[in-house]
Amino acid sequence: MIELKQVTAYQQQTRVFDRLSLHIGYHERVAILGPNGAGKSTLLKLISRELYPVDQPDSSLKLFGNATVNLWDLRSKIGFVSHDLQEDYTPYTSALDVVISGFFGAIGAHGHLQPSAEQVDRARALLVELGLPGDEQRMFQRLSTGQKRRLLLARALVHQPQALILDEPTSGLDMGASLGLLSLLRSFCGAGRAMIITTHHIDEIIPEIDRVVLLSQGQVIADGPKAEILTSARLSALYQTDLQVSEQNGWYRCWHG
Numbered sequence: 001m002i003e004l005k006q007v008t009a010y011q012q013q014t015r016v017f018d019r020l021s022l023h024i025g026y027h028e029r030v031a032i033l034g035p036n037g038a039g040k041s042t043l044l045k046l047i048s049r050e051l052y053p054v055d056q057p058d059s060s061l062k063l064f065g066n067a068t069v070n071l072w073d074l075r076s077k078i079g080f081v082s083h084d085l086q087e088d089y090t091p092y093t094s095a096l097d098v099v100i101s102g103f104f105g106a107i108g109a110h111g112h113l114q115p116s117a118e119q120v121d122r123a124r125a126l127l128v129e130l131g132l133p134g135d136e137q138r139m140f141q142r143l144s145t146g147q148k149r150r151l152l153l154a155r156a157l158v159h160q161p162q163a164l165i166l167d168e169p170t171s172g173l174d175m176g177a178s179l180g181l182l183s184l185l186r187s188f189c190g191a192g193r194a195m196i197i198t199t200h201h202i203d204e205i206i207p208e209i210d211r212v213v214l215l216s217q218g219q220v221i222a223d224g225p226k227a228e229i230l231t232s233a234r235l236s237a238l239y240q241t242d243l244q245v246s247e248q249n250g251w252y253r254c255w256h257g
């Protein structure tokens, strides 16, 4: 589904990736872990085509098997939720319009989107499904962080995407909101769809995620089955601090050792 081969990418003057290779197949569920500045958000921006890699021989970035991607097509196949999207969102847009804007790949409705009756019905159904009934006319900026995150998830789901990509999905959420969001993500995975999350918190790696990639200074330093990668030794080395990791019923937690 996602294939980066020898990709070099910059954020302004900073070279974040120097010949990075990574392959994520259809239906895979992957967590990408790494310290601040490792390149997690940059990687997601490359996938969402907010950022383009350096054009060089032997290098390619293919999505769904294609190096050239139609953005409309991409948005209907992959739902993206990120903190940046939350920050950038037009504050006065109603909750219903936030979801509807997903059909148009827009940030906010700006009063000119003309959704079909089916699109409005689908958006309303998603608001109910994601636990936001009755919030239809509330302005985005008046919602709590947890409600905003659910709303952006609803927006990401309008096209029934094959994959969801989430940048630090529970950051800023309280414990109840986090657990609620994680259980929504678990039901999305239940339908056999792909998921990629970036995170700093191993306790948000839901049991359905089976592969973990460790990123450090723009390089993949470990990649494999969750049980092999989420070990005390590997995470201590990644974060350069003494960490202990334990697992229970498919959930992981970490503490300072």
Ligand SMILES: Nc1ncnc2c1ncn2[C@@H]1O[C@H](COP(=O)(O)OP(=O)(O)OP(=O)(O)O)[C@@H](O)[C@H]1O
Pocket: 011, 012, 013, 014, 016, 034, 035, 036, 037, 038, 039, 040, 041, 042, 043
């Ligand atoms: N807009 C930008 N302009 C310049 N440099 C940037 C920009 N965004 C990111 N960078 C740099 O790119 C590198 C990778 O940043 P990135 O945000 O991808 O890391 P990250 O792993 O997502 O970090 P965090 O966990 O803090 O969100 C860092 O060195 C960062 O300083």
